[in-house]
């Protein structure tokens with residue numbers, strides 16, 4: 428209950444300061460203030476949710492023959508390390524610290540060097556909320572700091588969000604100390620649109636699946652499979668909507684797309700689009716540098732959101748995570764065919780299906796190789812639901828009740844009520 432009170436108080440402070448925190452997150456990352464507000468809301472909800480679970484953690488009591496019994500205790504792991512990515516700086520820190528602190532651990536958190544700011548505010552908020560000094564700590568730095576933390580003998584667990592190559596290195600380092608890891612890695616998730624779906628809803632779903640945070644979202648549904656008989660209509664509607672996305676100063680109320688995180692990321696995205704064209708894809712809209720009229724934004728890393736048509740499964744833009752505002756549209760004919768193609772990926776973070784046929788919806792998600800599946804929506808992540816990947820998208824879960832298991836260990840106590848029956 429004590430931990431719960433601290434988390435509830437931290438959630439209250441975040442709520443109270445949400446406008447200031449959202450503004451800082453926009454400055455930190457470049458996402459629109461509109462989206463940053465949603466991130467902050469999800470963040471305090473996460474702390475409230477785990478505050479609720481903190482007081483209800485308990486073990487089991489098991490009766491054994493002769494009056495003997497056993498019981499289990501759920502114990503903290505110790506010092507947990509959180510290593511975050513730059514796309515959801517504050518939210519990722521809350522997704523990790525909420526369950527970590529609720530379970531009784533301390534946390535050392537390293538944000539991405541591209542977004543160092545808001546997690547420091549979170550640390551201040553935890554202190555103000557009554558967390559003892561040293562319970563939640565922020566260490567700034569890049570790869571070498573992350574490696575130092577991952578190898579440190581006093582660290583009991585590492586929870587990482589980021590790219591597959593770095594996730595693999597962290598797992599390797601953790602293996603030396605036999606430390607558990609949670610890996611939230613990349614994706615190239617499929618979004619399947621059947622011709623019986625509500626078209627407007629499906630178009631909106633595809634927009635939500637591709638263009639939040641300038642497309643820099645791990646669970647984005649960037650391979651949009653559309654049943655051939657609605658391909659043309661769907662594509663026209665999507666392109667119309669994408670052209671209307673308001674790009675510009677992320678601090679303005681009506682902006683829906685700010686700049687990408689940095690120059691290398693922008694160039695990486697352009698290189699993918701260039702490669703896509705060379706491999707035969709057609710740019711239906713966007714994919715160009717965008718220079719806002721506002722003089723002070725001229726050097727920003729802006730681009731126009733892009734839709735690629737005439738895509739084939741073996742193109743690089745369809746196989747690899749771009750991590751920018753680029754949607755690839757792929758036609759399909761049958762359910763069986765699209766399932767095979769959707770699963771033909773080394774990733775397995777998320778997947779979505781739009782259809783009005785309820786049997787088909789559940790049949791399809793049952794066969795999709797992805798940890799987070801959406802039916803008739805995309806990219807909603809309520810804290811009550813576990814989130815995490817299959818295959819190279821990682822393992823372990825964030826959010827939901829199950830995450831307590833990833834931040835604690837189980838002790839079994841066996842109690843003898845009779846005499847020891849020695850065999851010697």
Ligand SMILES: NC(=O)C1=CN([C@@H]2O[C@H](COP(=O)(O)OP(=O)(O)OC[C@H]3O[C@@H](n4cnc5c(N)ncnc54)[C@H](O)[C@@H]3O)[C@@H](O)[C@H]2O)C=CC1
Nearest residue numbers: 511512538539569570573574589590593596612613645750
């Ligand atoms: N799917 C996802 O959620 C994310 C994917 N990415 C992808 O990764 C690419 C590279 O972006 P980065 O920010 O460099 O991602 P990254 O995965 O290398 O970095 C993520 C975090 O890990 C830390 N880190 C880097 N190397 C480390 C190491 N050897 N040991 C311990 N910690 C380490 C970073 O400082 C950062 O805090 C992006 O272009 C994007 O495509 C990046 C961030 C999130």
